[in-house]
Amino acid sequence: MTQKQEHLDQFVQWCAAHIRGDEKGEAQIFLDRLFRAFGQPGVKEVGAVFEERVKKEGKGTSFADLVWKPVVLVEMKKRGEDLSRHYRQAFDYWARLVPGRPRWVVLCNFDEFWVYDFETQMDSPVDKVTLAELPARYGPLAFLFPDDEEPVFGNHQETVTRDAADKLVELFRALIGRKVPRDLAQRFTLQSLMALFAEDIGLLERYFFAHLLDDCHTPAQAYDLIGQLFVEMNTPGITAGGRFKGVPYFNGGLFAHPARIELTAAEIELLRDAARFDWSKVRPEIFGAIFEHSMDAEERRAHGAHYTSPVDIMKVVGPTIVEPWREQIERTKTLKGLEQLLARIESFRVLDPACGSGNFLYIAYREMKRLEASIYERMGEFKSVDAAQRPFGFVTARNFYGIDINPFAVELAKVTMMLAHKLAIDELHISENALPLDNLDANFHTGDALIAPDNSRTPWPSADVIIGNPPFLGAKLLKPKLGVDYVKRLRRAYPEVPGMADFCVYWFRRAAELLPTCTARDPLTGHAGLVGTQNIRNNASRVGGLDVICATGTVVEAVDNQPWSGEANVHVSVANWVHTQDAALLPASRRLWFKVAPTAGKAKRKKRGGGRADKEFELDMREVAHINAALSDKVDVGSALQLACNANPQIAFQGITPGHAAFVLTEQQRIYFSGSEACLIAPYLVGDEVLGDEPNRRYLLDFGQRNILEARAFPRAFEHARNEVLPAREKAADEGRDEEGNMRSHHRRFLERWWQLSWGRADMLAALAPLSRYLVCSRVTKRPIFSFVDASIRPGDALQVFALEDDFSFGVLQSAPHYQWFHAKCSNMKSDPRYTSESVFDTFPWPQSPTRAQVNAVAEAGRAVRAVRATALQSIHGGLRALYRTLDLPGRNPLKEAHAALDAAVLAAYGFSAKKDLLTQLLALNAAVAERLASGQSVCGPGVPPTYLAGPMLVSADAFGRP
Template sequence: MATTNEKTLRLAEFVTWVDTHITGDEKGEAQIFLDRLFKGFGHAGWKEAGATCEKRIKNDNGGTSFADLVWKPVVVIEMKKRGTDLTKHYSQAFTYWTRLVPNRPRYAVLCNFDEFWVYDFETQLDTPVDKLSLSELPSKYGPLNFLFPGDVAPVFGNHQETVTRQAADKLAECFNLMIKRGVEQPLAQRFILQMLMALFAEDIGLLEKYFVTEVLDECKSKQDTYDLLGGLFEAMNTKGGAKGGRFKGVAYFNGGLFAEPARVELDADQRTLLKEASQFNWSKVRPEIFGTIFEHSLGKEARHATGAHFTSPVDIMKVVGPTIVTPWTELIERADTLGRLNELLARIENFTVLDPACGSGNFLYVAYRELKRLEARIYERMAAEYKSVDPQQRPFGFVSTRNFYGMDINPFAVDIAKVTMMLAHKLSIDELHINENALPLDNLDANFRAGDSLVKEDGTRAPWLKADVIVGNPPFLGAKLLKPEFGADYVNKVRAAYPEVPGMADFCVYWFRRAHDELKPCTAADPVAGRAGLVGTQNVRNNASRVGGLDHIAATGTIVDAVDNQPWSGEANVHVSIANWVKTQDDKLLPKMRRLWFKIPPVAGTRKQRRGVGPASKQYELDMREVGYINSGLSDQTDVTGAVPLSVNSNHCYTGQYPRYNDGFVLNIADGKAMIAADPKNSQVVRLFAGGDELLVSGKAARYVIDFQIRSVVEAQAYKKPFERVRTLVLPYIQELARKEREASGRDVGQDQGWLNTWWQHFRSRAELIAKIEKSERFLACSRVTKRPLFMFVSSKVRPSDALTCFVMDDDYSFGILQSQPHYLWFHAKCSNMKSDPRYTSESVFQTFPWPQTPTKTQIEAVAAAGVALRQLRAQAIKNIDGGLRALYRSIELPGKNPLRDAHEALDAAVLAAYGISARKDILQQLLDLNTAVEADLAAGNAVTGPGVPPSYKTPAMLITKDCSGI
């Protein structure tokens, strides 16, 4: 590794060479400049380092652009001619970075031969994490450390997330202390928000530099803070400004935020926190993340801002980009006359955006910033292409914060959002060098509404503010959590107001459906309106949630850009889907190709992966493919939404048992054996117990479970030791749950109280399943949450946990059908999801899956034989590896000949022959057609073939072997 002196000398030689040989021509000199730059950082050249120049990248207009240099997974560099204002080319760098998947570069650099602007879009979207001039390079190369060979971490001087968290911590701690001391919450909130604006104001030029800091230094007592800070806020609310005294010269801010100047007496510790907060450079604090971090820290002394999650701006752009930026960019760049540009200017300055679950306003902040950039692009084109236009003249009004509307149930979050948007105006003026007045700030009281977005107190639908487009991320809450979180009365009120949304839909679905209904249609006269982009739980593309939301949207609209599933930056352990759509199905108004993003793991062994870039939840990338359409399942595959449950498939597929209170019901192997040894009769209720993990890894049950099934409490007491354990460990737990529910609801009935009636039984004992599987020696099962269902026979002596999906089948033919490619494809098309993993659901997957209708005896036996051969190969292979079936199947994705893959291909061929469908045609479409045909025969009373060995096969016992797992 080169020494510091060696690095400095090489880079100094590079600077000298540039001064001597480079004039700054983008096209003619970019590649030689970049080659010498790489040599200056210790490489033989850019080509030798593995970089590519003039890399083809599709742009948002459907054409192809060329990135000057791409070095995956490290950096993309875009060159501009000498003297270029790099501010104007941020969007180009961001677009290139977005498109460079998989193995996307971590950093982006804009360079005009004299300056390097370094971006880290994963943490800071719109502002460089550092800037350095060419002349500074030998002594200040830290921001470009990633260009050196090896894993050299960069050192940035403008990384703003850390400053934002620290600043939020100080204000949040001050607020918490005020509340603890007894200051009324509305007053404390008002004071903190006014203080926040004042701190920003002195560092972004709205107040004299150090003015607030000096006022805070003058505050030596409680009375001083009441008089001086209260006096400052009074001055900020005085039209024309104070005429004299301490606050003479303070400009009028507005009558919204400062309508009621907050006067509070602060203790010494609170004064200290504010003085510490004033030492930060607030121009470096990011408003789009500050609000969320700050809000999440209020009232939670143990949770500081440093631990709060925020929605990253790059995730927000997955909504704002497709819904606002892309359609506007297309219109602006296609405009070919001054008159048309003037029309667009008039339209953009009346264009409105709504976030109906705005929280602290981060989506609206990013939307505002992007819209101001689009407005600036119109002016830029007018001034550059038409001599009659004065670059300083603005013939129309401006895009302002009054173009943006927000709603949220949290009043304080709404107030934070207003402040966030007020700051957005001034920051955009500075970024774009716009000649606009920053003061007074817009009064946004009419633009933001605090209250429930779904229903009013009387149970009718709450009105929404009207806008051209809708963006946001409504609450992530599954259907089963609604009543525990909000109470039955509220949930019933919402469901009554929206009867068209299925009761088992996730909470966010109500916003998806309502947003689509609120939009006016997109038309040729106004192609930028009638659009929406929302983030939802990943279940919005499945089952009841899909029916209630995206199915409704797709009926009269078109999904044009979507992310099928990704971890979300704004919440821990949450996986989401993102849909951007247009309320039209007119092809003339829609892009020819849609963009579908999907999650991929990082490329193994890359510099990015080894460095461990970002938090653990962000260790993934999104790849993108352009597709002809995106269905309401956020997929471009055959849409199997129309597949219906088949009555002939009922009563074959079940979820395993759910004891719920595992400490009471579940035993380790030693304790289970001891309990049976104490009284052999206990073996009737103490049974081996297994889920997917142990069966896939060891093939054996690793636990016992106490299972009284549906025995009465009197019958259960006959098994003394098992009953005593459950009475000791389970009953008190349920009694405590019931007590808490009674206190919370004020009623003597409820779910927890109902459990007291059967406290000795499992929450889900699955009596029907157990009765069926005990009639044979084995049953089929697969893990309920799995990317690839691996089916296995399990001994009927084993009780299956709810981690298993169980099938009441014991024959080799059924195994072959379920383990085949047709069923695998159907599973992925119809499954629900748990975080990032698919989940096998009986209702959507199994009950809709059509079985072969007329297989011959030979075809049935071929499927069974291929299934037996596959299991025999698996059984033999796992003897020689650690990790069982799970480890074995990791090898199937590796290149090269693989006997396991060969066995699956043989099984697939046999199953396709039994179906009579072609591997050369769309298998999903053929299965969907078969589902439709079977349903029609059922409706007509015709005979059909359901799951299991077909009735035409006269000796089904011949298809039953003995191998099984679990014991």
């Protein structure tokens, strides 16, 4: 016996001598001794907390028995208690323990430890171990050891699911590879999938399908035996005799057309390998995996089909279905009221209008069956009700509806929901008939959820709630991925959705139109929860969706921005709303979730769940009074107007996009283009060079607006472009043709002027021409850091460029008012804010009546900030980016002090109060400036105010690119 086992054995013996199993009196000493047995100095010594406060839904506080962030939550129950009854309590505690949410959850009744990994498996523990087994089988609790030992689980179903899925995907691809019709291959795969599940979850005799496969030695036998099994599964009654004696009737939906295929020896072996898995441990998400991997990569991108984890799905199902129902169940005090809830749940309809393989609906079904069970538990409190006699059956798969454009996805969704019924029966120990499976042909529809064949809007089934995860596709990808004709039809059918809105916004808009109103008579209806790209909070996407939702409804819970689970490399937002603004029907507070950096030690522990390293993150939550259409509790600046004085003349630009690497030259290449060709060459600057360390010296070859004959007058430069750029653009134009073989318009434009930069920004260069220097910041940045650049340098497209050369403008743009406005109005690229001139700069109001002294004070404070930066950069490695990170650290900091002085000077120039909300003051000023512009009055736009006559005094000498 090892030393670890000896210590655990001593703990087991101590428990036998001293522990009776009293939850209240013995839980803390039991857990402290457990920690010590695993080599820890004790519960308190490692920083764990007994009786950790966890805020309840609505009002009140609960107390979790032990919380050790970010490692484990332990909830203790008395000896002999059925731990399965406390799953929901443990999950609710875990969900609210943010930030630093524990990686593992343990339910314990002094004799058993049930270990949960809610991040990857919500339905069941990843393992169970008894107290007596602990010395010999401590693997499931190994995360308690000080050396951070890897836990070992016997029921971690994610691995089983993926391995089993791989076998069926391989079978499906083998059938497609030898030209079996796709529809037949899909039906055969799904029917085989059901047979594999059936023999392991008690719908078929144990090993029935496996033994059948053992008898398949030839293609003909596979055709006859497997095909006949599917026929019997589609035949009402129970097969009376013969080879298939005892096979029950499954249904006339999935098996309506029994699939018969002559399998090769290799394909039969794949099915035998699949049958060796314990399919009772395979999670329903296998269907999503099969769905994704059976589609070719291009189709998956085109329709935005992505796997979603259960914990992410609960971010929609929880607020939209579970919490409203749980509140009603808990507040109902009479037997009659509970009976009315049973009647209501029977007619409750859930719709997912982009259902994919049905995972959202599966989890919604599972949660509704648990809600049904909790209604019966409440009814059991009345003496006139025998809680053991539970017919159930009020919630069935027929409560759920789905739409998807992919036929295979729809069939998968049906299978998922059919299995959900049997799995719920087993989990809840309820007396319902598992067979025949529900025929869901009337509930799930294949088709475009947005546009009907006659170009009208597609009708959706009526539903009480709408949930789902619509396709992720940015506005710029709609035409390349879905085709010009489709996009034209889409925009004709939805003219009120801006053309630059993301694809998912159309689902938000349609849901807002069709969702019933939540009323006092029926407070359970009118709820919705959808996942969208994080851009739904911004600009055109917000106008098309969340603005409309918030006009008549209320967002009650949201995730502002997080990386999404699965293969999709996207950042998303989640909005859960109710179609009412009646405060009596809404929760007292709203919940807003937001992304934070992982707690120390959390990132390493997350990897044990199999998660991708680039998706490691944590969410924190705060209860707020309101959530606006930007999915924020801050002042809503969505109503800010674009100001003509900011956009005309244009001042803010995106930098130059070369379009081909050959246009960007090294120092050695620049020398080659000497003499008369030197006029085509200019220094070139990219974002990293402004923010990072010593820049690389780059140059830009730019023919400007010269036509091909004028460009030909520069022979070396022209030959360089013809040899390097022209072949690449010809290849791109040829490979990028549409389905009809036509060259796409942007490829045609680039090919017609192949010697020119993709976007040379002639308008920007014209605006910069009279200036000695100009301002830039990175276009994608969490903190805009502004710098002056010498006018001789051409800025790259990673830079946001401002045709402003004065110190006053630098001070205003680098100050807190502009910083806060930027974060309130920016769009986002994945998790990082992006400077968009239309939404940020064009709406930003400048000080309207600053005095000459106030203008000078801002300019001087701005120069002071740059002076502190220049001094610090002489000794700090990493450039401006590293320097500004010091602002997030505690302690005195000259740069922080310089910025505080600048902010004070800018607030004085605005006439703003530091005690009032800054965004509120800016929004009011935006409205006032817009009103004066509309009435023809003069205003102060960007730059030095026109009343300040000595402008050149404000143009100092410092700039990037100067000695």
